[in-house]
Amino acid sequence: xxxxxxxxxxxxxxxxxxxxxxxxxxxxxxxxxxxxxxxxxxxxxxxxxxxxxxxxxxxxxxxxxxxxxxxxxxxx
Numbered sequence: 001x002x003x004x005x006x007x008x009x010x011x012x013x014x015x016x017x018x019x020x021x022x023x024x025x026x027x028x029x030x031x032x033x034x035x036x037x038x039x040x041x042x043x044x045x046x047x048x049x050x051x052x053x054x055x056x057x058x059x060x061x062x063x064x065x066x067x068x069x070x071x072x073x074x075x076x
Contacts, residue, residue, distance in 0.1 A: 002076050006041065007053070007069040014042045015074030022071040030072070034058045041074060 009015045017039045020027055034057050035041070042056045052063040 003073050004076060005070050006043075006055075006064075006072040006074050007066050009041075009043050009074055009076065011043050011045065013076065014040055015076045016040055017072060018075050019073040020071060021073065026068065026071065030068070033062055034060070035072060 003018055004015070006015065006017075017035055017037055019037070020030055020035065022030070039057060044054045044056050044061065046053045051066045053066070053069060054061050054063050055069075056062075
């Protein structure tokens with residue numbers, strides 16, 4: 001399996017969360033959104049400007065900014 005940043009995952013391609021490269025408040029926020037190791041995540045659409053991106057996580061659509069998505073490593 002290849003590890004890439006969530007921000008680099010192509011649209012409509014599912015990845016599995018591997019690592020959160022952050023601490024404190026942002027880590028807590030991502031965990032609260034359900035972004036934990038082993039979670040399936042799929043980028044669904046990008047805004048016209050390219051930031052943020054909407055991700056399908058556990059049946060919910062969550063928008064993440066590029067700087068936050070870059071903190072998450074996924075396996076593809």
